[in-house]
Amino acid sequence: MKIEISKLEFTYPGGVQALRGVSLEIEPGEQVAIVGQNGAGKTTLAKHLNGLLKPTSGSIHIGDWDTREQSVSKLAQRVGYVFQNPDEQLFSKDVGTEVAFGPRNLGFSGEQVQGLVNDALMLTELSDKTDTNPYDLSPTWRKMVAIASVIAMDTEIVIFDEPTTGQDAANIARIANVIKVLRERGKTVITITHDIDFCAENFERVIAMSQGKILLDGKANDVLGEEEILATTYVDPPQLTRLGKRLGFKETVRNEKEFLAILTKQGHG
């Protein structure tokens, strides 16, 4: 399902203009990371995609739907949104019921709901915790419950808001795996993140925002190599990108594979 954003502007009721003319298209099945300093407008943009915010001017289309004409609960059929803080949404007595809440709201049949729930629990490695009360789990696992509860809605588009904040290495790897599987299934994934190394290793397209506008938008390697422009929105390039630059690599690298490939070529050249 294609996302089309056209000349989007948004001003909060208090008068703060958070978006100042954003236009972009996201093709079905793309994996996009949005980076930029606090206050750059990343979350404001993401909240427009599922209709939590409506444009002051400009428009957003999710497939053939104009977000201005649809309710949030209707848009939830197409766009899933994983909020940053799981504690602001979990309420059920056990993990299974919690994860079933979304698909039930969307009107799937009982059998379908069960299938979706099982799949989401497996993907988030929660299968053995189906009957546990979410609040008896550690914050790390509660995060996975929140992710599962959105995956189970089986939407074409999934948005993650700062998925790695406060997570340890093992859980970041789990979240990266969820994103990989969603890519294989042809889902569109959009992630807002401060974690630039996570962004470099898991996303093909990167959008850098600053002061309510798009600063850079393109292939991850091209965007992450723009050290000086990124610095204006307080983003440091990924560790391996910086290392490659310091070693005089001509191409921008963003993960171990790319880094070692160039190193090997140089070693033999």
Add this chain to the structure above:
Amino acid sequence: MPDRLSFYLKKNSIIHALNPFTKLTLVFAIVTYGLIGAGFWTATILVCLALLPLAFTARLLKEYLGVAVKLILPTAGFMFVMQSIFIPGGTTEIFRLGSISIELETVQRSYLIASRIFLFISAFALLLLTTHPSELMTNLTQRGLPPQFAYVIISTLQIIPQMQAKSLTIIAAQRSRGLDTESSFIKRIGLLVPLVGPLVFGSLVEVEERAIAIEARGFTSTHKKTYLHEVPDTNLDRAIRTILIALIIVAVVWRVWPS
């Protein structure tokens, strides 16, 4: 998130500069006179001759009148309806609306009660408009109010807007999971669980962490507390308080004395 979480409006005036305790005494005096003064116009006179000039001196006449309009109209309206329903039986009909007769006695009684309530509330409103809440609490703590009590009052005032903001986030999260909040009333009752559950749990965690945070900053320390803000208590303050207390005593004695 609004920066202003209290009624307080900073202005450079003699009323603002008074010690909070002086202002509290003043409110107390006004309340006493409002309660004791038997006359029909007592409350009205106190508003016109005491509160309005005070508001003017504090450069807050406009804001005070704003509060007044928001307060007095609904209060008076409510009182009028209650009086008409529960204590009918006036004799002097002023005019008639179909089968309903409006009587002078009902209007008078309503006005009396409404004007008194308005006097009390708006006297407090004026105190809060001209006194910074932390200054008020600091001053009361210095005069012997337990700091825990002051803490509970101030933090509750501040936390209410935070709770509201949090509820909005929770509603947004559940709508994003397909919850239809624009549905019928009956269905809405069922919606309460997904909305209230996270709010309650979140508050429990919050309370524990906040307790740790203030404890880490010596909240239960046995040292004698000091205060960042100096709250001046001038000779003028003491003089005003003495006069007010004298006036209160006079009023009480006059009322209690068998005549």
Add this chain to the structure above:
Amino acid sequence: MAIVNLQNVTYKYPLTEKPALQNIDLQMKEGEFVAVIGPNGAGKSTLCYTLAGFVPHFFKGELTGSVEVARNETSKSNLHEWVLNVGLAFQNPFNQISGAKYTVFEEIAFGLENIGVPREEMKGRVKEAMKMTGISDLADRSPYSLSGGQQQRVALTSILVMQPKVLVLDEPTSQMDPIGTREVFSVVRTMAERGMTVILAEHKMEWIANFADRVIALHEGQILVDGKPGEVLTSDVLTEKGFGISRYTSVARRARELGLWKRDTLPVTLEEAVKGFKE
């Protein structure tokens, strides 16, 4: 003379079976900057609470062994005396705002009011602490109107201003961008150089490698490795136990297998990696 001395400390939260900390032995010198790493649930926060006196005074539960800070023994002290020596700031900044104050300046002064610091000294200390953490321009804002990263700095400043002998920080930069993180680490470094002892639980390996004197790796409530950042952060056991490690370390380890990293030791910082790969 160690300012922090933990001997054979084991602790169980109430109503739990498994100890959150097991046989912890830990000595810290005055002015030392120690980072604690480990997966979530490894016991980092519990260790922080133990040093700060909240275990066992606030959480109750069962504590054995001895916890000594600045020659005081936790089991013989009151929490309100203990916090004068040991300052604690933790992850969630929102819950650390007292709620009793209307401006950042007042918020930071809150602790000093409680312990009875005279007014003029109080104002001076608040100003100095705010300058240090770079939040002087927030003085008149409401603490609630700030971003998560700004609130974290206010929480840190509120503890720094109390000038504890030992500073305990539990993931104090989780909501900060790289610029904020760098500033916090350099402030903490400066405090350590002035003699404050710092213990900091963190996931951000690159910063730990650049700033800490010593690293302790916790795993399932026990100390797995304890030593210099260069040794601990590159030790093979971390990867085996699922710790996060710096990209510089992991890429050099792979390069070493391919014969492209010639040194015996692995890098943890950008500078070390640059030097090593140039050889």
